[in-house]
Amino acid sequence: MDGDGQQPLRVDAPDMSMEQRQVVPNALLGTMIFVGTEIMFFAGMISAFLISKASTPGGIWPPPGQPRLPVEATALNTVALLLSGVAMVVAYHQFKKSPSKATAPFLVSAVLGVFFVVFQGFEWVGLLDHGLTMSSGPFGAFFFLIVGTHALHAVIGLGILAKVFVLLRQGALNLGGMQALTLYWIFVVLLWPILYWQVYL
Amino acid sequence: MSATAHDDHHHGPTFAEIWLLQSTDHKMIGKQYMFIGMFMGLIGAYFAYAFRMQLAFPGVNVPGFGTVSPLEYNALVTNHGTIMIFWVAMPVLIAAFGNFLIPLMIGCDDMVFPRLNRLSVQIFLASAIVLIASFFVHNGGFGGAWTAYPPLSAKAEYNLTPLGSTLWLLAVVLEFAAFLIGGINFITTAMNARAPGMKALDVPMVVWMICIASLLFMASVGPLVAGAVMLLFDQVLGTGFFDPDKGGGPVLWQHLFWFFGHPEVYVVLLPACGITAEIITVFSRKKLFAYKTILYTVIGTGVLSFFVWAHHQFISGIDPRMANVFTITTVLISIPIAEMMFLFIATLYGGSIRFTTPMLWALSFIAEFLIGGVTGIFLGSSGADIYFHDTYFVLAHFHYTFFPIAIIGTFAALTFWFPKMFGRMMNDTLGKIHFWGTIIPFNFIFIPLFYLGAAGQHRRIYNFNHYPQLATPDLQALRVLATVSLLVMLSFQAVFIYNMLYSMFRGKKAPNNPWNANTLEWSCPSPPPHGNFGDELPNCYRGPYEYSVPGRDEDFWPQNLPN
């Protein structure tokens, strides 16, 4: 089509105001690609987990003699993280209207995120007390690997949240940055129920 | 630092920018990637020299190395493979030329995330240092083959290199992090920073190829990073992800590894194909034959590349029914690749072909890669793979793909863009001497290895005397032939190094557009200053391959000229 066949030359009007097009803001596009990679990273770990689970002798999972995971308490925590995600989406929509309106939901999201991480930290301490460690068998190893990697992402996410919050207060945050942050945080939030379903239930 | 870099037109790059990787300029970063990659290439070549000598003359005191012990032999072959793929092919083809070419070819002043780009090359250097450090720790570098199958790679009691294997793994993970950052940059830049008027189908093929390769890399690397983290835990913390005694599965690693391992082949192949496309159009003064179809074949290759990886596991104890599916997909992937090669050959039709040094390299890429391509069919066919798996046939096959990709592709690109990179021309005569001195011995290295592989010689054996059927004088003569050819080939690289260094400082000054090429990078000065195009960035008015358009006086029509 372009410059092919019967019409090799495509001479646009000389006075045409040519512009660079940024269909998707740089920050958002970069984050999209990064999140895609992260999804594959977690897909790899979940695949490994599923295979190990399926290859346990006798098919009993979790293997006998291992402490039970706190399913109910974590369900509560899951709700907290999901609410954090909802608050972030609200913050994003408020930001589009007026950046100053985004402060409150943004803070709510951050606080719920911190709550999630801290709550999980206490849970880990309890599990370690019960003798579930990385080297106590595949169950513990996968638990700490998968949940720990997610926790690491959540902590990094909170760090970015803090940094972006400063930018927001300074009024130096652009839409692309807000979109990128929202996308990353939604990734962290929505990943959790999948991990909860796979690892805890 | 980065803020001032662009404004400063008066003096060249500072010491810190060049040597401490403090520059955010994409051209500088590209060159840094290239030189680090070339340095690693020398190490990889040195390793090949050492173990080829051992294979041809078992037990000999290799000049410059000493006698090769079995442990050292394993470390040599392992790190030769790792270095050549991850520290030479990837950084030079994708990172170096991606960094250098993408902003210039799409007509913008720099990458969209220059500081991330700087971080990428810094991490890459760190990974190279970690890898080199792994050779000097207790018992030397990791020797469990570049595929690092556990439990061998997971337990120090098996591989005997407790620190070497951990450092190796760490280096690989760091290197992936570097390319991840780089790849995000490439795709975002190519999408968002194109010159005004440059549409998707006006983008030079090499930019497309590098972007699709980056996309493939990023979509496939995740599971391997997951696997590498698990393997690292196995090594360091004593977890049992891949340890059958602790309830893990050794095949699981292969599953995660080859999911990345095969797309990786296409990750490095595509940029080399793109470079070839650029060069053959310029020197045959022809439009690329069926640009869109080539693009489709690239996309088809990319899609299929996610469905072929288990062919590495045909005999590794996976469900044999899976082999049938993967045989079909593996043989099918020959279709887009064959079509791409046909289209490159068709581009030559009706041309006016100038056999300059870059053109010779690009043409030899096509001629040699075909051998690698057709021999792949043997290995993709499950029935034939039962015999060929892990023999020298495999080795010769992938060297016939990787050598054209990494070495021929790099030399093609370097000789072609050298005037733009360094502002001076390379010596064409020396270039041709180097070309023939490389390409002829190359065939004499690997054709004998095909034969040896067909005779049942399998890989990673430091001395064949323990296998009566492989220790015959006939087969040994072929091993010697391969090694002597390697020595010849390596000695001819001195010509190149001399030519490059001499031309870099003393060569003839290059004009802006020495090859009469169309793409945007040739419209800026050689070498391009900070900000590439000066105050005004170019507009793009047409596709990149409008050569020999009827009715024009000149046989080229740069993209940035309004008419």
Next chain:
Amino acid sequence: MIDLLVQRASTYAADIDNLILLITVITGVWFFLTEFVFFGLLWKFRYQEGKPAQYVTGKEKHLKKWINWPHFLVICCDLIIVVAAVQVWYNVKQDMPEVEKEIRVVGQRWAWSFVHPGADAELGTDDDIKTVGELHIVSNEVYKFNLESRDVMHSFSVPVFRLKQDAIPGRVIQGWFEANAIGQFDIQCAEMCGIGHGIMGAQLFVDTPEEHAAWIAANSN
């Protein structure tokens, strides 16, 4: 083709060799044709004074057909190869014929050890014969092997049988072969297994029934 380099000694060796021959012929024709066209074009369209390049976009029907037809032919050739390859694969790796004898093959760093059935021809009884580095079998009998590994990955490779199978620690992998030639052959380990990988060979003795009976008698206590 392969049998010129390595003797055939199993019933399915010929199938695999023929498959390889088939692929060689098909890909060989394509390869030489392509290189011929390639070098032909290079010669025909080399730079000549006063002979400018043509403007060809790749949309011209009469030129495009030179790409399309090879494209379809490649697909046809691929299908032939796939069918042939899957047939051979099914025969060797998926199908298990009627088994006459069973052996155990155990890989460990860095030797192959073998457990042969003794005089009663049953594996797992008291008169089993254990050897290290030597596998003794009878020709013209279908053997099922149970492949194990004690430590790391190994690969049980018998070039004359055209047989290769990885040994995975923690798992018993089954396979079969039927020898049809008499002699002494190499067994290799084809998977990197550490420092001694280069010496991890073994010898395969394919005996006549009489020789084999004599060997069993000599090694039974």
Next chain:
Amino acid sequence: MNAARVLLVAFLASPTTAWACAVCGGFSDDEKGAYIGTTALLSFLPLGLIFGGVYYVYRASQTHVTPMLERTESSDRSPQ
């Protein structure tokens, strides 16, 4: 590609017991299923992600930048 899909579907639909599997010793059915399932997951997920991303960008280019598109040239633009 189509032939591959048909065969893949046929393969997944065929009952496991219909195949004599000579080398799957030590493989439990669960494990076989897990390997096949995760193979499919890992193989299809990246394509889904990539094409999802490309579709999103395409949609974004349709909605946000339409005026600019018209200004340059509207004919036959393909998403990238």
